[in-house]
Amino acid sequence: YDLTVPFARYVVQHRDEIQLPFKRYQIQPVWRADRPQKGRYREFYQCDADVVGSDSLLNEVELMQIVDTVFTRFGVRVAIKINNRKILTGIAETIGEADKIVDITVAIDKLDKIGIDAVNEELRRDGISDEAIQKLQPIIALTGTNDEKLATIANLLEQSEVGMKGVEETRFILDTLKTCGLHNQIDLDLTLARGLNYYTGAIFEVKALDYAIGSITGGGRYDNLTGIFGLPGISGVGISFGADRIYDVLGGLDLYPKEAAQGTELLFINFGATETAYCLPVLRRCREAGIRTEIYPDSVKMKKQMAYANAKQVSFVVLAGEEEIAQGKLTLKNMATGEQTLVTPEELIRAVKA
Structure with a gap:
């Protein structure tokens, strides 16, 4: 129940109509069969971006720029983690357990959650030899800069053709991103495996640095996903933002823009039928100017209407009685400062938008 598999079906179904790369x-x-808990929802929103029909690694670079842009605009500091399934395959070959690649990747993908000892125990339960597990330890524990880690892993995988291909792809992505002026850090993480077995090349995961929660974005390269629908050989790459987890992060860090949580900017006080008839054309102009505006529907005591404005955290209130109507003006009250100003409709719109 994700969005990538139905997307693959769509591409196959419309292959004679769409222009590649698409x-x-x-x-x-989307839905997940997990037991719901904090940060893990049974139903949640995914926001996916994919490119199919191109093998170019520039697509990976552009997707990482999208990730960087999104979280920069949110004001959320993140670490963008990158690895490559070919590197993981090369590691499995090098430690002599090529046929156990899925078991190895599933286990080491849990390193952050369960720790190295539990990962090693899971590897043993999956039938991986102690000798292979021992060879895996320095790879899992690699530290240093991205370039230093790449150099080390290249030495370790020099006998693995597929592993070296993964190193080359990763080096291209990282080197190209250096020229793109990213605002967030990008880390080569050789323990990153991603649970979905259809990834074949680069894999990505994004973690918030200032809020404890699981990954908030993930994705990667899939070379033959459309093959399950009878169209082999079409490569794709995509990312998926977990909207609900991102909301959790924004809420936890108090980063929601005030205007996102605030419905009404401007409230017209209702003094009766005559005053309402005067205000309604001005209200329409305010809405046309992009100001979120309402009028209190009932002509009740002003105290009740002002309490409504305070409860909704309305920024400005408009009052128009006999005196204002006689002058063709309105009184604009700034609810934060308490300041009241007599203004024309044009001045009112300028003041609120400012």
Whole structure:
């Protein structure tokens, strides 16, 4: 119940109509069979961006720029983690357990959650030899800069053709991103495996640095996903933002823009039928100017209307009685400062938008 598999089906179904490379974004609810808990939802929103029909690694670079842009605009500091399934395959070959690649990747992908001892125990339960597990330890524990880690892993995988291919792809992505002026850090993480077995090349995961939660974005390269629908050989790469987890991060760090949580900017006080008739054309102009505006529907005591404005954290209130109507003006009250100003409709719109 994700968005990538139905996207692959769509590409196959419309292969004679779409222009390759084909790019799309898609936002909708998906479901997971997990036991719900904090940060893990049974139903949640994914926001996906994919490119199919191109093998170019520039697509990976552009997707990482999208990730960087999104979280920079949110004001959330993140670490963008990158690895490559070919590197993981090369590691499995090098330690003599090529046929156990899925077991190895599933186990080491849990390193952050369960720790190295539990990962090693899981590897043993999956039938991986103690000798192979021992060879895996320095790879899992690699530290240093991205370039230093790449150099070390290249030495370790020099006898693995597929492993070296993964190193080359990763080096291209990292070197190209150096020229792109990213605002967030990008880390080569050789323990990153991603649970989905259809990834074949680069894999990505994004973690918030200032809030404890699981990955908030993930994705990677899949070379033959459309093959399950009878169209082999079409490569794709995509990322998926976990909207609900991102909301958790924004809420936890108090980063929601005030205007996102605030419905009404401007409230017209209702003094009766005559005053309402005077205000309604001005209200329409305010809405046309992009100001979120409402009028209190009932002519009740002003105290009740002002309490409503305070409860909704309305920024400005408009009062128009006999005196204002006689002058063709309105009184604009700034609810934060309490300041009241007599203004024309044009001045009112300028003041609120400012």
